[in-house]
Amino acid sequence: MEKTFVMIKPDGVQRNLIGTIVERFEKKGYQLKAAKLMHISDELAGEHYGEHKGKPFYDELVSFITSSPVFAMVWEGDNVIAAARQMMGKTNPQEASPGTIRGDFGISVGKNIIHGSDSSESAEREINLFFDEQELLQYDKIN
Numbered sequence: 027m028e029k030t031f032v033m034i035k036p037d038g039v040q041r042n043l044i045g046t047i048v049e050r051f052e053k054k055g056y057q058l059k060a061a062k063l064m065h066i067s068d069e070l071a072g073e074h075y076g077e078h079k080g081k082p083f084y085d086e087l088v089s090f091i092t093s094s095p096v097f098a099m100v101w102e103g104d105n106v107i108a109a110a111r112q113m114m115g116k117t118n119p120q121e122a123s124p125g126t127i128r129g130d131f132g133i134s135v136g137k138n139i140i141h142g143s144d145s146s147e148s149a150e151r152e153i154n155l156f157f158d159e160q161e162l163l164q165y166d167k168i169n
């Protein structure tokens with residue numbers, strides 16, 4: 027069973043989209059393993075977005091993600107890494123299809139509501155960055 031890291035960014039939290047987004051993942055059939063509302067430090071932002079260091083939008087990205095709380099989650103299910111990316115839609119909300127989270131709610135590439143791991147390596151790295159092992163809970167799931 028696969029796990030992925032999904033984070034509702036400050037714009038999604040401020041626009042009261044936590045419930046709507048969690049509902050989409052629950053209704054799709056994935057299991058929530060961990061979740062927390064948290065403020066990201068500059069250090070954590072630097073680690074999380076390390077691959078974007080040096081890009082023109084990096085400073086803006088770090089300042090936005092640390093500006094206000096995010097809602098960090100771990101979801102589990104078959105093929106959940108790719109499926110979550112499909113549910114989120116393209117990075118730029120203006121290119122994201124209707125019916126996807128960014129297509130339905132996103133405004134700009136910088137304020138695109140949500141982040142999701144793009145590979146199994148990123149999922150493992152990001153889950154470990156944001157959560158301790160004991161925060162990932164095991165419980166029954168009724169389909």
Ligand code: CMP
Pocket residue numbers: 078083086087117135136137138140141142
């Ligand atoms: P995310 O999935 O969180 O990963 C990196 C983020 O960088 C991406 O979503 C976008 O929000 C942001 N990003 C990518 N390209 C640009 C850009 N050209 N300008 C501003 N932000 C960008």
